[in-house]
Amino acid sequence: MTIDWNKTPLIPAIAQDFQTNDVLMLAYMNEEAYNLTLSSGYAHYFSRSKQRIWKKGESSNHTQEIKDVLLDCDADTVILKIKQNGVACHTGRKSCFFTSVIQEKVILDKEVDTDAIYSVVDTLYHTILERKNASADQKSWTKKLLDNKELMLSKIREEADEVCVAINEESDEQVIYESADLLYHALVGLGYREISPDRVKQELARRFGMSGITEKESRKK
Numbered sequence: 001m002t003i004d005w006n007k008t009p010l011i012p013a014i015a016q017d018f019q020t021n022d023v024l025m026l027a028y029m030n031e032e033a034y035n036l037t038l039s040s041g042y043a044h045y046f047s048r049s050k051q052r053i054w055k056k057g058e059s060s061n062h063t064q065e066i067k068d069v070l071l072d073c074d075a076d077t078v079i080l081k082i083k084q085n086g087v088a089c090h091t092g093r094k095s096c097f098f099t100s101v102i103q104e105k106v107i108l109d110k111e112v113d114t115d116a117i118y119s120v121v122d123t124l125y126h127t128i129l130e131r132k133n134a135s136a137d138q139k140s141w142t143k144k145l146l147d148n149k150e151l152m153l154s155k156i157r158e159e160a161d162e163v164c165v166a167i168n169e170e171s172d173e174q175v176i177y178e179s180a181d182l183l184y185h186a187l188v189g190l191g192y193r194e195i196s197p198d199r200v201k202q203e204l205a206r207r208f209g210m211s212g213i214t215e216k217e218s219r220k221k
Contacts, residue, residue, distance in 0.1 A: 001075050005031040008076045010046060015056075015088060018067040018081040024088035025096040027056075029078070041066050043080055049196035059119075062086030090126065121197050124184065128191035145188050152192060156185045 003011065009031070015024045027045040029037070033053050036044040043056040043064035057063035068081035089096040131142040145152040159182040166178040190197060 001071060003031075003034070003071070003075050010048070012077045013043075013045060014077070014079045015043060015064055015082050015084070016079050018083060022095060023097060024082070024084055024094065034078075037066060037080070038069065043082060047196070047198070049194065050198040050202075052198075052202065056088075057085065060086065062088070064088075090122065121183075121187070125187050125191060125197050128188055129194070132191055142188060145185070146192055149192065152185070152188060156182070156189055159185050 010028045011034075012026055013029045014026050016022065017024060028048060029044070030046040030053075033044040033046045036053065036055075040055075043066060045054055045056065046052070047054050055063070063085045064080065065083040065085065066080060067083060070079040070081065072078070084094075087094050089098070091098075128142055128146075131138075131140050132146045134140070134143055145155065159178065163175070163178045163182050166175045170178075187197065190200070
């Protein structure tokens with residue numbers, strides 16, 4: 001039995017601890033990620049938000065060693081039997097599944113590996129997405145911005161102007177403070193559009209070795 005990639009270009013991939021059978025996470029694979037997983041012996045996925053292939057643990061070193069790959073009866077879902085090095089979830093928890101819908105509470109791990117948490121930008125972006133999907137009765141400034149696009153856009157403009165003022169005439173500490181405000185509000189904007197900051201990093205990486213003049217001229221084509 002083989003996967004029909006023309007029919008299902010993205011398939012769910014469930015990562016399961018090969019010893020305990022604990023379900024650790026769910027992600028997606030395209031054909032390239034699937035083949036990389038089989039050839040390398042480490043889990044690779046296709047990120048729908050980052051729009052690229054990523055190796056699990058590429059930045060945290062919390063990799064997933066493949067012990068077996070199980071294909072379901074319809075050949076459109078796989079279970080990866082893995083040895084998890086470190087933790088699976090970007091929050092530092094062992095598993096991504098820690099929120100009970102029935103009991104309406106977070107199931108606490110005995111330990112949370114704080115060293116496993118993403119960079120502050122990625123962590124903040126995921127927090128923004130959590131606020132976006134929160135119920136209406138959960139009040140927060142982030143939720144208020146996400147529910148009011150005009151307010152959000154005005155705050156981004158306001159914070160950008162305050163950074164300019166700080167750079168021109170205020171202390172280094174104030175420049176840092178205002179830049180943090182601008183970055184936060186820009187991330188809220190990315191969250192509103194559900195554009196991962198990783199895609200901004202990819203665009204910056206693309207521009208390395210290219211002059212600013214050349215890059216600007218390329219936009220006109």
